[in-house]
Amino acid sequence: MSRMLKPPIHARKFVSVDPDKCVGCGVCEYICSYEKEKVFNPLKSRIRIVRLGLTINMSLACRLCEDPPCVASCPRDALKQSEETGVILVDEDKCNGCGWCIEACDYGAIMLHPDKKVVFVCDTCNGSPKCVEWCPEKALDFTTKDVVAQKSRISAVKKLFYEVLRT
Amino acid sequence: MYNAIRVGCETLFGYAGRILRINLSTGSIKTEPLKEEIAKKYIGGIGLGIRLWLDNSKPGLDPFSPENPLILATGPLSGTIAPTGGNGHAFVSKSPQTFGVAEAKSHGVFGAELKRAGYDAVIFEGKAEKPVYVWIDDDSVQIMDAKHLWGKSTQETEDMIKEELGDYYIRVASIGPAGEKLCRIACIINDKTRAAGRCGLGAVMGSKNLKAIAVRGTKDVSVAKPEEFLEFVKVLHERMKGPATVKYRTLGTPQNVLVHNSLGCLPTRNFTNAVFEGAEKVSGEYLNMRFVTKINGCNSCAMRCEHIAVVPEGPYKGTMARVEYEPLWAFGPHCGVDRMDAIIKAIDLCNYYGMDAISAGVIVGFAMDCYEHGILTKDDTGGLDLRFGNAEAMVKITEMMGRREGLGNILAEGVKRAAEIIGKGAEKFANHIKGVEMTGYDIRGLKTAALGYAVSFRGACHNRHGAYALDIAGKTDRFKFEKGRSKLIIEIEDLYMIIDSLIVCKFSRGVYYKGFEDLAKYYTLVTGIDMTAEELRRAGERLSNLARLANIREGLSRKDDHLPIKVMTTPIPDETVSKGSYITQEELDFMLDDYYIHRGWTKDGVPTLEKIKELGLEDLSHIVEGKV
Numbered sequence: 001m002s003r004m005l006k007p008p009i010h011a012r013k014f015v016s017v018d019p020d021k022c023v024g025c026g027v028c029e030y031i032c033s034y035e036k037e038k039v040f041n042p043l044k045s046r047i048r049i050v051r052l053g054l055t056i057n058m059s060l061a062c063r064l065c066e067d068p069p070c071v072a073s074c075p076r077d078a079l080k081q082s083e084e085t086g087v088i089l090v091d092e093d094k095c096n097g098c099g100w101c102i103e104a105c106d107y108g109a110i111m112l113h114p115d116k117k118v119v120f121v122c123d124t125c126n127g128s129p130k131c132v133e134w135c136p137e138k139a140l141d142f143t144t145k146d147v148v149a150q151k152s153r154i155s156a157v158k159k160l161f162y163e164v165l166r167t
Numbered sequence: 168m169y170n171a172i173r174v175g176c177e178t179l180f181g182y183a184g185r186i187l188r189i190n191l192s193t194g195s196i197k198t199e200p201l202k203e204e205i206a207k208k209y210i211g212g213i214g215l216g217i218r219l220w221l222d223n224s225k226p227g228l229d230p231f232s233p234e235n236p237l238i239l240a241t242g243p244l245s246g247t248i249a250p251t252g253g254n255g256h257a258f259v260s261k262s263p264q265t266f267g268v269a270e271a272k273s274h275g276v277f278g279a280e281l282k283r284a285g286y287d288a289v290i291f292e293g294k295a296e297k298p299v300y301v302w303i304d305d306d307s308v309q310i311m312d313a314k315h316l317w318g319k320s321t322q323e324t325e326d327m328i329k330e331e332l333g334d335y336y337i338r339v340a341s342i343g344p345a346g347e348k349l350c351r352i353a354c355i356i357n358d359k360t361r362a363a364g365r366c367g368l369g370a371v372m373g374s375k376n377l378k379a380i381a382v383r384g385t386k387d388v389s390v391a392k393p394e395e396f397l398e399f400v401k402v403l404h405e406r407m408k409g410p411a412t413v414k415y416r417t418l419g420t421p422q423n424v425l426v427h428n429s430l431g432c433l434p435t436r437n438f439t440n441a442v443f444e445g446a447e448k449v450s451g452e453y454l455n456m457r458f459v460t461k462i463n464g465c466n467s468c469a470m471r472c473e474h475i476a477v478v479p480e481g482p483y484k485g486t487m488a489r490v491e492y493e494p495l496w497a498f499g500p501h502c503g504v505d506r507m508d509a510i511i512k513a514i515d516l517c518n519y520y521g522m523d524a525i526s527a528g529v530i531v532g533f534a535m536d537c538y539e540h541g542i543l544t545k546d547d548t549g550g551l552d553l554r555f556g557n558a559e560a561m562v563k564i565t566e567m568m569g570r571r572e573g574l575g576n577i578l579a580e581g582v583k584r585a586a587e588i589i590g591k592g593a594e595k596f597a598n599h600i601k602g603v604e605m606t607g608y609d610i611r612g613l614k615t616a617a618l619g620y621a622v623s624f625r626g627a628c629h630n631r632h633g634a635y636a637l638d639i640a641g642k643t644d645r646f647k648f649e650k651g652r653s654k655l656i657i658e659i660e661d662l663y664m665i666i667d668s669l670i671v672c673k674f675s676r677g678v679y680y681k682g683f684e685d686l687a688k689y690y691t692l693v694t695g696i697d698m699t700a701e702e703l704r705r706a707g708e709r710l711s712n713l714a715r716l717a718n719i720r721e722g723l724s725r726k727d728d729h730l731p732i733k734v735m736t737t738p739i740p741d742e743t744v745s746k747g748s749y750i751t752q753e754e755l756d757f758m759l760d761d762y763y764i765h766r767g768w769t770k771d772g773v774p775t776l777e778k779i780k781e782l783g784l785e786d787l788s789h790i791v792e793g794k795v
Contacts, residue, residue, distance in 0.1 A: 026276075030248035043385050054475045055461040136470070137464075
């Protein structure tokens with residue numbers, strides 16, 4: 001048997017955001033709606049900004065969950081997850097906009113399209129997301145959960161040994 | 168009191184193609200098309216706003232009369248990814264401070280939302296019988312009861328409207344208690360910290376019983392040449408990472424404090440001094456080190472400047488506000504105050520009550536000067552020891568102004584009117600031009616800037632001409648004005664007219680390397696309307712003249728192109744490079760003559776018929792009849 005049951009952890013890249021760097025400018029929303037629909041309209045963006053109070057900014061896109069609840073919640077089998085990339089695939093003929101997947105998603109990452117009335121979600125622009133390319137603050141990264149954890153570990157250790165590293 | 172409309176939309180690129188007209192007296196709500204010819208001639212933003220105000224008002228109205236319309240306008244770039252251009256909006260009306268035409272712009276997200284709702288401009292006419300807010304939900308526009316919002320702060324109003332309409336992405340522009348009480352320095356705040364600040368347009372909104380404008384826009388915004396447009400945007404993104412914007416991205420405008428201090432042009436203690444011994448403690452460096460916790464960006468921006476400061480300890484612990492140089496200066500050096508925590512608190516109070524923080528700080532400094540000279544006493548101040556440098560008293564009197572309590576009730580009229588009410592020679596301490604309070608440049612030793620301030624159509628303002636930059640960078644002799652220098656000011660004035668009509672952020676001005684040529688390209692790529700650099704420069708000149716004509720119609724003339732009494736009578740006393748500098752009447756007359764000549768205006772500052780015709784403003788020639 002050469003077929004792998006699970007893809008390697010490095011295969012599934014998602015759009016990750018660093019809230020310390022995110023300034024809430026919404027360039028990601030504009031470029032996403034343009035890339036996908038040739039218009040400027042945040043409501044048609046697969047990535048959305050949240051600003052809380054004056055100091056918290058964060059944009060959110062699909063996190064490519066393992067065992068995604070959106071897929072599980074769809075009674076019409078309109079959603080499935082690509083085994084290779086982890087991207088959620090929407091069968092627009094089957095979807096009737098009932099919104100159970102929207103309720104199931106903890107991140108508000110799957111949304112109802114304002115014109116088509118079916119759900120839509122980040123498809124990572126086939127592996128080269130425009131939002132990451134355009135983010136003026138480099139707050140977005142197209143990466144895997146493993147690398148996210150690696151980076152966190154490295155920065156934590158750097159902080160710990162700040163004095164040593166400086167000399 | 169519900170009304171709704173549903174109309175079709177003209178197809179223009181960039182522009183929405185529609186103007187919304189709301190009569191608050193009758194409840195009538197209509198839309199009209201924006202003609203391409205008008206769009207090209209007046210661009211949008213303040214240019215379009217001034218034209219719409221002129222066409223929809225009668226001469227000589229009281230600013231608080233229901234007949235004085237309040238105009239809200241977006242620019243052709245609003246709602247697109249154009250960096251800093253995607254988010255702006257402007258208010259235009261007759262100012263209760265200048266009694267001429269005035270504009271106030273703001274950024275954030277509100278402007279983009281209004282464009283997505285499908286409007287280039289909104290004209291608010293009449294006066295509602297009782298407090299209302301306007302709810303613009305794409306094509307459906309309703310006038311809503313605002314009884315429960317009356318008396319609330321701008322932030323509370325925004326949160327309550329989002330909650331009751333049940334959509335957290337709704338954008339709100341509102342007035343606070345100051346606007347309701349017709350404080351003449353009241354502003355209109357959107358997105359919690361962003362203010363259409365100057366000239367008291369919040370009071371005009373209050374006079375209409377209009378508490379807030381709530382907008383949800385779900386429509387697409389399309390541009391004429393998207394591929395080339397995005398290519399240009401990418402170039403601008405790169406430039407925005409470069410030296411032209413470095414100040415705004417790092418220390419922010421508060422960087423000015425130490426620069427101005429070293430040049431002897433930091434107005435201190437109500438223009439008594441031009442250097443401040445406490446400058447270090449209110450510097451941009453100190454602010455960023457101790458107080459700034461986050462820098463936010465406006466919608467579509469690629470540089471971000473909004474320095475959010477939080478007070479970490481002391482009596483004002485937990486206070487949070489966006490801090491820029493002008494309000495920091497007004498409540499700080501200008502009041503002799505060197506406590507950053509109190510300055511942040513005062514700015515927060517201005518956001519809360521909805522007051523222009525520049526004017527508010529200048530008024531406090533004025534009151535302090537009056538107190539120091541015995542014109543105001545503790546009997547007047549309600550026991551407050553209003554000496555220069557008293558940080559707590561500064562905070563208290565700011566709050567009293569927002570509530571119109573005690574002395575605050577008089578001060579809320581602005582320095583010009585307050586000085587008239589107080590009498591006893593208080594006008595000597597009232598630093599204003601055309602009734603609008605001064606800003607943070609000691610123009611006694613910045614003479615190019617001084618002329619720019621004097622002729623600014625909306626009163627004391629550094630943003631209508633930017634001429635201070637020439638003086639500060641040493642490109643002009645800042646202590647002596649020579650013939651012909653007006654040309655420099657005119658050039659920037661006309662450019663700034665376009666910047667404020669396209670509504671791109673002034674902080675981005677340095678990234679348009681080729682000036683009008685870059686901006687014309689921007690305009691054409693978005694709208695598809697052909698525009699050359701020369702045509703756009705012409706449009707800038709047209710708009711400068713349009714604003715002048717509007718003021719002439721309202722009775723303003725050469726006599727109103729004045730400078731504050733202190734600037735013209737008291738030389739800078741400090742041991743600094745600018746020591747001894749001030750501006751005499753003779754000098755000012757010399758400057759004005761030079762400026763009017765280069766504008767093609769008469770000696771009284773009236774545009775000639777030839778000039779009016781040359782700029783395609785013939786239909787307004789009746790304004791100058793008998794004056795040229």
